[in-house]
Amino acid sequence: MTLLRITSPHTQGAQRTANVMRTVILATLPGLGVITYFFGWGTFINVIWCSICAVAFESLVLGLRHQPVGFFLKDYSALVTAVLLGLSLPPLAPWWVSLVAIGFAIVVAKHLYGGMGYNPFNPAMVGFALVLVSFPLEMTTNWATPSPLLQDPLTFTQTLSTIFGTPSVAVDAYTMATPLDVYKHEISHNTAVVVTAKPVFGNFVALGWEWVNAAFLLSGVFLIWKRIFTWHTPVSMLVALTVMSIVFGWDADRYTPPLLHLYAGATMLGAFFIATDPVTSAVSNRGKLFYGAGIGILVYIIRTWGSYPDAIAFSVLLMNFAAPFIDFYTQPRAYGHAKAGRSESEG
Amino acid sequence: MANQYSEVIANGLWKNNPALVQILGLCPLLAVTGTVVNALGLGLATTLVLVGSNTSVSLIRNLVPPTVRLPAFVMIIASFVTCAELLMQAFTYELYQILGIFIPLIVTNCSILGRADAFAAKNPVIPSALDGLMMGLGFSIVLILLGTMREIIGQGTLFSGMELLFGASASSWKMVLFQDYPNFLFAVLPPGAFFGLGLLIAAKNIIDSSIKNREKRAVVAKVATGSKRVRTTGSIS
Numbered sequence: 001m002t003l004l005r006i007t008s009p010h011t012q013g014a015q016r017t018a019n020v021m022r023t024v025i026l027a028t029l030p031g032l033g034v035i036t037y038f039f040g041w042g043t044f045i046n047v048i049w050c051s052i053c054a055v056a057f058e059s060l061v062l063g064l065r066h067q068p069v070g071f072f073l074k075d076y077s078a079l080v081t082a083v084l085l086g087l088s089l090p091p092l093a094p095w096w097v098s099l100v101a102i103g104f105a106i107v108v109a110k111h112l113y114g115g116m117g118y119n120p121f122n123p124a125m126v127g128f129a130l131v132l133v134s135f136p137l138e139m140t141t142n143w144a145t146p147s148p149l150l151q152d153p154l155t156f157t158q159t160l161s162t163i164f165g166t167p168s169v170a171v172d173a174y175t176m177a178t179p180l181d182v183y184k185h186e187i188s189h190n191t192a193v194v195v196t197a198k199p200v201f202g203n204f205v206a207l208g209w210e211w212v213n214a215a216f217l218l219s220g221v222f223l224i225w226k227r228i229f230t231w232h233t234p235v236s237m238l239v240a241l242t243v244m245s246i247v248f249g250w251d252a253d254r255y256t257p258p259l260l261h262l263y264a265g266a267t268m269l270g271a272f273f274i275a276t277d278p279v280t281s282a283v284s285n286r287g288k289l290f291y292g293a294g295i296g297i298l299v300y301i302i303r304t305w306g307s308y309p310d311a312i313a314f315s316v317l318l319m320n321f322a323a324p325f326i327d328f329y330t331q332p333r334a335y336g337h338a339k340a341g342r343s344e345s346e347g
Numbered sequence: 348m349a350n351q352y353s354e355v356i357a358n359g360l361w362k363n364n365p366a367l368v369q370i371l372g373l374c375p376l377l378a379v380t381g382t383v384v385n386a387l388g389l390g391l392a393t394t395l396v397l398v399g400s401n402t403s404v405s406l407i408r409n410l411v412p413p414t415v416r417l418p419a420f421v422m423i424i425a426s427f428v429t430c431a432e433l434l435m436q437a438f439t440y441e442l443y444q445i446l447g448i449f450i451p452l453i454v455t456n457c458s459i460l461g462r463a464d465a466f467a468a469k470n471p472v473i474p475s476a477l478d479g480l481m482m483g484l485g486f487s488i489v490l491i492l493l494g495t496m497r498e499i500i501g502q503g504t505l506f507s508g509m510e511l512l513f514g515a516s517a518s519s520w521k522m523v524l525f526q527d528y529p530n531f532l533f534a535v536l537p538p539g540a541f542f543g544l545g546l547l548i549a550a551k552n553i554i555d556s557s558i559k560n561r562e563k564r565a566v567v568a569k570v571a572t573g574s575k576r577v578r579t580t581g582s583i584s
Contacts, residue, residue, distance in 0.1 A: 100531075134533040 017116075020228055021076035027219040027228075028083055028273065034215040035087070038208030039144040040174075041159040042091025047083055049095060049163075050102045054082035057106040065111065077116050081105055084124040084273055088266060088313070089131075090142035092171055095164045097138050101127035121320045122280045125313040132313065145176045146208040149199055179206035179264045181309035183256050192252035206264040213268040220272025232288035233281055233295075234271040238262065240296025248304065255304060265303075270295070270312035280320045287323075287330035294319045294326075355474055359481025366489035366544070367551050371458035375449045376490060377540040381501065384508045386494030387487070388442045389449060392431040394483025396453055397462060399427040401479030404467040420463045421454070428454045442511040458482060489547060496543050501535035503528025 035043045058078040062069045072078075085102055105127030113119045132139045147153040154162065154174055162171055177185075179200050186195045195201075204210050224231050242258050249255030261267065266274075275281060275295050282291035295315045302311030365371050372393070379385045403423050411419045432450050435443040443450065453459070462482050467475040499505055503525040510518040533539050 130533055133536070133538075134531050135529060136532070138529065 015227070017075040017077065021080050023226060023228055024080055024223065024273065025076065025083055027223050028087060028216075030219055031212060031215040031269065032083075032087065034208075034211045035091075038146050038148070038211065039091050040147060040154050041156045042093075042144050042154075042163065043087060043089075045159060045163055046089050046091065046093065046098055047086030050082040050086040050089075050098050051079055053099055053102045054078040054106055057103055061107055061111040065115070067115070072116060075116065078106060078110075081110070081124045081127075084269075085127050087269060087273075088124065088128050090139060091144040092142040092159070092162055092175060093131075093138055094142075097131050097135055100134070101131040103127075104130045117279055119279060120323075122274060122277050122316055125274060125316050125320075128313045129317060132308075142171070142175055143178050145174055146200070146202075148202075148207065149176075150174065176200065178309060179209055179260065180256065180303065183260060184303070184309055187254065187256070192257070204263075205259050209264045213263045216268035216272055220268065223272065223276075229276040229278065230285060230288065232285050233275050233292035236289045236292035237271045237275055237296040237299075238267070240293040241267065241300055242296075244297055244300035248300070261300065261303070265310040266312045267299070270299070270316065274312060274316055275319075280316075280323060282323045282326045282330065284327065284330050284332045286332070287326045290326050290330065291319055291323060294322060351474060352477060355478045356481050359478060359483075359485045360488070361485070361551075364485040364489065364551075365458035365461075365482055366486050367548050369458060369461070370548075371461060372456040372486060373544075375452060375456065376486075376493070376544065377537055379446055379449050380490055380493040380497055380540055380543075381535055382498045382508060383491060383494040383506055384442065384512055385445060386490035388435070388439065388446055388512055389453075390483070390487025390490045392435060392446075392450060393453055393456065393459070393486055394480065395431050395434075396424065396427045397459055397479040397483040397486075398476055399430070399479075400424045400459055400463055401467040401475040402472060403427075404463040405470060405472045405475035408468045416468060417460070417464070420460060420468075424459055424463065425454050439512055445511070458486065489544075492547060493540065493543050496546075497534045497539055499524060501531050501533075501539065503530075 032044065032047060055073065055078060058073060059069050062072055082102055085105060086098070089098055089101065105123040109121055109123040109126035110116070110119050113121075162174075177200070182198060182200055183195055186198070200207055202208070202210070220234055223229060224234075241261055245256065245258040245261045249257060249261075271292075275292060282288050295312075298315035298318055299311045302308055302314055308314070359365075363369060366373075366376055375389055375393070379389050400420070400423050404420055407419070428451060431453065432443070435446075435450060462478060466478045470478070495505065498507065503523065505522040505524060506517075506520040509520045510516075513520075534543070
């Protein structure tokens, strides 16, 4: 009888990279659908355009790096970056903003750092932060007005022409400030009742955004159930954000209330789809709790006392910086070894 | 002797380039390379100081005791920086105002003190002056390259504001490369400078390694005609 010597791991999960990435992409579709319903075709076009560019950039860089193009394209990781970036960008952002963002995300944030699995920072968020810093005008004035507030929303071709060059209509008529932005600026000289009576807040929390966030929350729970990622990061992030907004923002006449923090902006997309990136987050479960809580706290700090209305990108990037540090201090104890800091004789 | 000079030139411009290899003087390099004219102004001032300080240090190299050499060198450098500052105030006042604190800060540029101590304090006057000039040029070339990159990407223009350095007639040098270009703030802000410098260093490394590869291949291919094949048996260790 021949005994084969095989080293561990002896079991292989069914979770190949391509499967994971495909499931994540599929899970964003309900959210994308809701966004398209409430905010028009802009985000849909952004996602498609980002995906086309991402595949082009990925093939180009893989070719330059003498790596098998087909093999790496088939793991869908570039597409996930593209979809997440497309979902984050303002719906009516011009085409070149998306192009610069996805180009920087794929070429610099992913491949210059060594490619799939080696990037210390979330590529989609690097691209987003780059264009947010570089083109503040385009990134803040192109948020679409929710369709229920419009007489006749932009058609698909009108949206297409708005994004790619010559707008056939005045874009300003189809954009407005996001709820987080409105609340932050109006609350300094109004009471909460007056502010939330504005049409952008709708009947529940924030018109359109509440359903977008609910869709991403549901998909996120689905992904946890499918064991694509564990619950630690999103739950600790949402808990931290809620605690912060209750502790500091209990007075709705002065600060954004907790529900608006949770159900407006990119909170749920960030918690379930962006913060959970396995490459750039902390590794151990205990580490993920710290990592997620850090993101939640930073989101609250930047949204409340910073100059940006939403803060997912910067918070995630800052915690990406901290992830190796968190890993260093939250290394799980290996079976048979003493706890860190305890000598052998005690254990 | 000629060999020594070409060595000095190669060191300053390429092999031991202060910005790309020694990575010295990064503070002004990153701070003021937003446009070509800023880069050129700072490059000229730094070159002037380098040539002056290297020459003077070389002249007094046998008179200064080693224990107090560094303070003496710093005093010399500071005097030349003051000269450069006054010259810029006199002739290019607007540029002087734009560059601001970075002109007096040339005195803290490590590459200047480094060259004074590492080269000028050990070599005669003429090689030292040449070394200063070449180090200054090497530094300036990188500054200007970075300025060009950042100006094109950041503002979509080239040679804007050259009148600050070359008089009113130079205002027509400005080239608008892209009409209606939205300012790409990342390239204008300091992160863009870090990024640009990283790309320049990478480009230099690529060129160096390809040169080395070609040399290696040339050595391998060099087989004298008429030489015979040698067959070996057994293993060569």
